[in-house]
Amino acid sequence: MKTDLNENEDLSTQIAEAIRDAIIEGSLIVDQRLPSEAELCEKFDVGRSTVREALKRLAAQNLIRTQRGAAGGAFVNRMSFEEAYDQQITTSTLLLSMNRVDFETACEARYALERSCAPLSAQRRTPDQLATMRAEIHRQSQPGLTDEAFCASDVAFHRALVDGAGNPVLSYQLAGAVEAMQPLMNMITYTQRDRDRIIALHSQIADALEAKDAAAANARLIDLETETLKLAKSAFAARR
Amino acid sequence: MKTDLNENEDLSTQIAEAIRDAIIEGSLIVDQRLPSEAELCEKFDVGRSTVREALKRLAAQNLIRTQRGAAGGAFVNRMSFEEAYDQQITTSTLLLSMNRVDFETACEARYALERSCAPLSAQRRTPDQLATMRAEIHRQSQPGLTDEAFCASDVAFHRALVDGAGNPVLSYQLAGAVEAMQPLMNMITYTQRDRDRIIALHSQIADALEAKDAAAANARLIDLETETLKLAKSAFAARR
DNA sequence: TGGCAAGCAAATGTCTGACAATTAGAAAGT
DNA sequence: ACTTTCTAATTGTCAGACATTTGCTTGCCA
Secondary structure (H helix, E strand, C coil): CCCCCCCCCCHHHHHHHHHHHHHHHCCCCCCCECCCHHHHHHHHCCCHHHHHHHHHHHHHCCCEEEECCCCCEEEECCCCHHHHHHHHHHHHHHHHHHCCCCHHHHHHHHHHHHHHHHHHHHHHCCHHHHHHHHHHHHHHCCCCCCHHHHHHHHHHHHHHHHHCCCCHHHHHHHHHHHHCCHHHHCCCCCCHHHHHHHHHHHHHHHHHHHCCCHHHHHHHHHHHHHHHHHHHHHHHHHHC | CCCCCCCCCCHHHHHHHHHHHHHHHCCCCCCCECCCHHHHHHHHCCCHHHHHHHHHHHHHCCCEEEECCCCCEEEECCCCHHHHHHHHHHHHHHHHHHCCCCHHHHHHHHHHHHHHHHHHHHHHCCHHHHHHHHHHHHHHCCCCCCHHHHHHHHHHHHHHHHHCCCCHHHHHHHHHHHHCCHHHHCCCCCCHHHHHHHHHHHHHHHHHHHCCCHHHHHHHHHHHHHHHHHHHHHHHHHHC
16 A cells, blocks of 8 residues: 655545555555554544545545454444445436436436346346335325326336346446436426326336237336436526 | 434534525535634634534535635535445445345346336447447457456446436436446356356347347346356355 | 835644543453 | 452543644734
């Protein structure tokens, strides 16, 4: 691990980068204990608060975890899929909401990515995942559902579709794309008619996946994208 | 913003979460200045180091940036695509390298995602992006190229393909999938014959995109996936 | 009046020392 | 053998001090 720090960046930033690089490069391996804060102070020749700030930076990225007590310390963390999901979703959500990404762009990306899952999902979806989709469809058709709850259920449906591909890496990559759209979708007001159309498409998608018909699933996803885009367009037009 | 902290988590974690939620929820908007460290100390009733550790956590996630001096402080950061890229790549790389994700799974995810870009890229790729692809193909065919450099060029080629879709959200989502594979690809030893086959497929892909032939691009991507998988399988078999 | 320099004030960055809280393991006692 | 107690190591938190950076004010001088 590099222990020299010269640049004009913050010391804590440099230290965090040095440790992060060591983790990525592999000279610090999973579950290995880092030197104690006191040792790091000596090694980098800085005060304890500086070291601590560096460690907090790494903890925020799930690169390390800390444990108090006698045999405690900072340990290289095995990045879990769940942690990676959360990070992905936070980052994607903020990226979309802060960068005035137009709805069309986000929507196009999302459905392009989802369609890439469809063939795999048609092959591999489990009965459990099909049941989840049906359950969400049922929830969506219940009267008195708020727009927000409808959107949340929509997300759950699509997650089941994605998970159906049985590829955790794919699920992880798609998590951001699917979830980050929710705040944008929430800006739409859905009439009963809109909901009915969406629910019908969801049903057809579930049917296609159950029948292992990848082409049909793909076609209905395209329809759904078109439908979503149309809804958004009129919603944003009405807003003005 | 919530200012109460009870749970048994670290104070700095709770404070960071409170501020993060305020940013996501929208009550702190882009470029808005957070209260000074001293003010946050009062508001949360904690010491300054605790506040600072919380702020460093947020800075590590690119949620805020800090500025020294009179009019300085912590400001809500507009998450840039570039920052999001870097985070994505770091997270994805670690997720793959630490979780013993098998090559097949990662490869399947990557090519599934890339194929979702192909139709868009066939429509929209710029001459510039085509030129980048050709340049990388040329680099790949140069003699004496190390395996590592070959892989790096491979990544650059695929990034150009993805960027060809002209959708920054898509580029962002795929950054992780494409780049995180590099360490895995680096474990393969490429014979000249292997390289020739890959280069030929790259050429055909570039040709297809130039001709705006989405179907052909898709077909060649499938071939490339098969080829890559075959290479990996024999490489890992040889290792044992 | 205009410009320049010095100084001031506010803010973050860093260091030091102290104490609190937690925890594993050693030591002691039964 | 078991339980209790003690101890040492380590992170979590606090307080105070000083360093550094930077925008703004103030005052001087031409």
